[in-house]
Amino acid sequence: MEFYHQPVMSDEVVRCLVCKDGGLYVDGTLGGGGHTLEILRASEPTGRVVGIDWDRNALSYSRKRLASYRSRIRLIKGNFANIRDILKELSITRVDGILLDLGVSSHHFEKPERGFSFHHDAALDMRMDMEGRRTAADIVNEFSREELRDIFKKYGEGRWGDKIAMTIVRKREVTPIKTTVELAELVSSAIPRRFHPRGIHPATRVFMALRIVVNNELENIKKAINDCIWLLAHGGRMVVISFHSLEDRIVKASFRSFEGKCVCPPGFPRCVCKTKQEVRLLNRKAIRPSKEEIERNPRARSAKLRAIERL
Numbered sequence: 001m002e003f004y005h006q007p008v009m010s011d012e013v014v015r016c017l018v019c020k021d022g023g024l025y026v027d028g029t030l031g032g033g034g035h036t037l038e039i040l041r042a043s044e045p046t047g048r049v050v051g052i053d054w055d056r057n058a059l060s061y062s063r064k065r066l067a068s069y070r071s072r073i074r075l076i077k078g079n080f081a082n083i084r085d086i087l088k089e090l091s092i093t094r095v096d097g098i099l100l101d102l103g104v105s106s107h108h109f110e111k112p113e114r115g116f117s118f119h120h121d122a123a124l125d126m127r128m129d130m131e132g133r134r135t136a137a138d139i140v141n142e143f144s145r146e147e148l149r150d151i152f153k154k155y156g157e158g159r160w161g162d163k164i165a166m167t168i169v170r171k172r173e174v175t176p177i178k179t180t181v182e183l184a185e186l187v188s189s190a191i192p193r194r195f196h197p198r199g200i201h202p203a204t205r206v207f208m209a210l211r212i213v214v215n216n217e218l219e220n221i222k223k224a225i226n227d228c229i230w231l232l233a234h235g236g237r238m239v240v241i242s243f244h245s246l247e248d249r250i251v252k253a254s255f256r257s258f259e260g261k262c263v264c265p266p267g268f269p270r271c272v273c274k275t276k277q278e279v280r281l282l283n284r285k286a287i288r289p290s291k292e293e294i295e296r297n298p299r300a301r302s303a304k305l306r307a308i309e310r311l
């Protein structure tokens, strides 16, 4: 089979989820099915997995790859932010474990036609869900200069955000910006050469910022985590792997918000907020991949894994 994606920290995922025979798990980011496969193996012979992805390529690839586990999987096209409704449709009210392995897969970067990478010249797309309504080209050509500046500042290229936005707006007044390479060159030209970051292409962070907006990534994570907690059985586990600090910050804060720390103002003689602890953090510090894994799979280098147990 063609290569799709190398799963990150698979052993840690299976260990944190304590996969067991008879368990019911959700892989909210099915991708190439690598993690799902490990969960199925670790929960033999009867553990089941609901695999969700909004990219139809991921679903058709995984459906073939996991064909021999047909009786133990349900593969669904959908946004993990809608996990509550997706499971309701399947008449599932409680699960033993949920995994979110955030972001894009290698497939997205390696297929030029998906428009994520400036290493290939292609239409600026960046939608993980190919039925999604807005492409990166729509944003670049339709958002106001201020909106573009805010996106770049917030999600990526802080200092040069305004200059990049201005350069884009000037260019598109002449002709629309259509391709990945066109945008990458434009961003490079907006940042003086001596300020180009070392070791990465100057457009890397702008591309990431656009990808986050096209796919509404941060809002989806927030919503999903808040809903997932209530879908876990008591003792059920949730594992989230993130790949950049904006994601990790949300995961950390969302998990902590269910930890039930008292939110009474300091100096109150006794607790009146009655905040209830719903989860236990399984690791205070994020788990990182081993050196060996990073050598084998450099894409793992920025991964951070956080896990909780529902009380």
Ligand SMILES: C[S@@+](CC[C@H](N)C(=O)[O-])C[C@H]1O[C@@H](n2cnc3c(N)ncnc32)[C@H](O)[C@@H]1O
Pocket (backbone or CB within 6 Å): 005, 006, 007, 008, 028, 029, 030, 031, 032, 033, 034, 035, 036, 052, 053, 054, 055, 058, 078, 079, 080, 081, 101, 102, 103, 104, 105, 128, 129, 220
């Ligand atoms: C890092 S890859 C997961 C790889 C997978 N764990 C494996 O072993 O192959 C992330 C996957 O999640 C999907 N994805 C990202 N955000 C999503 C969302 N909000 N809803 C559903 N799928 C999403 C992407 O389409 C991609 O296939």
